[in-house]
Amino acid sequence: MPPPKDLDPYADPRAFYGAELRRLREAAGLSQNELGERAFCSGTYIGLFEAGERRPQLEISRALDELLGSGEHLQRLCRLAQTSKVAGYFADAAELQRRASSIGSFTSMLVPGLLQTAAYARALTRSAHPFAATDFIEGHVRTRMERASLLDSPTAPVLWVVIHEAGLLLPVGGRTVMAEQLSHLAEQAESRPRVVTQVLPFSAGAHPCLHASMTLMQFTDAPAVVYTEAAYNGQLVEEPLLVENYRSAYDLARAAALSPEASLDRIASAAKEFATR
Template identity: 75%
Template sequence: MPQPKELDPYANPRAFYGAELRRLREAAGLSQNQLGEQVFCSGTYIGLFEAAERRPQLELSSALDELLGSGEHLQRLCLLARKSKVAGYFADAAELQQRAASIAEYSSMVVPGLLQTESYARALTRAAHPFAAQGVIEDHVRTRMERGRLLDSPTAPVLWVVIHEAALLVTVGGDAVMAEQLTYLAEQSASRPRVVTQVLPFSAGAHPFLDTSVTLMYFDDAPPAVYTEGAYSGQLVEDSPLVDQFCSAYDLARASALSPETSLSLIKSAAKGHTTDAHLT
């Protein structure tokens, strides 16, 4: 369990939330474990909020306010602490990626965000938001590129990616954009020892993740978590039995995929195919 530490409560909204939660808890004479039991979570979870290591949750903040008799104090602080540059439904998962020791992703139709080029990300964003102003599109792209810099960190997580073969063939942004993206994917897979990429071929047939994108995050000091995403929504899953089911399904997808070496050859071949098509148009 994270030990109480001295925070500057004015450093940022999350630190202020953590400091206030700790103040209210101690005023009530409760330990982290005792408070957690009364709001149906672990004392470790309470400790993460107090240490400003996790983004507070609005539903939990409401329960804490009611239990601690703090009106809507923690709920209001929660709204401030949850502000993020990424979509609200993805914000918690984006933060967890920063703390993860390893990340395992499955993508059925597109290259995962951490390995996207700017042009590819822009084409995907424009397809998802066809009526948005260009400035909004650029903000999304800039944020996604910032997320990709996680792999440049000295403490970068191990990233294991399984991509369905369809993602190599669906043309996003035109053949030139696809050729650039797949060449970049091949380069990252070959040059970064902490990035492992496998392609799940069409011949693998049906599997549990056939119509979804899944990100599994593993931590040195906390249980794993899962994030699933669709076009306009996503869900963070932390329920242990369900997380275990996702992990088992991912293991099956990984076992059915081509080896990293064979996958790399297939990615390079697909990049050449898009390059040829781009020259013909």
């Protein structure tokens, strides 16, 4: 589990939550493992909360308040720490992406968020929220573009993306937007050595990832996790056996995909088709 580390409890709400949890746990004379056992989670999970490396959850905070006799203290801090620019169901995954050493992504119909252009992200957001105000749409677009700055970090993770060929052909936002998006996708793969893109062709037929989009995040100091997403919800998968199943499915999809070089040719071809229609 993460060793205790000194945090500035006033750095942000998550750090304050972690500092308070550690204070209450130590006052109760419990180790991280002991508290985890009583809360039906692992000591590692408690350690991640205390280190400010995981966004606290209301259900576990309620259990911890009961165990530590702290009223609703941790629950109130949890609500404060859960404030996020991204959708609540994606907030944990967004935070984990920043810590990951590698990110493996499979998408069946869309370009992954970290590689989207503003126009493409805008068209997607508008399709999901057709009656939303412009400020709402633009806020989502800005947040997505801010997340993409992760790839500019000196410690950027290796991003290995597998996109089904269908994702190159779906005209999100129209021909001009798609031509720009696909050109951007190719440029990112060519200019960033830590970004690898593959296309899974229609000729591959059925495959284990056919029914889901998934993101596999691996870390140097923690077990791998998987994030799966649908239209209006997502799920973080941490159970080791399920994570391994997703990892196997991702590896099979990657093996069935075109080589990175052939994939760039297919992306460029699709971009040209949209530009010249």
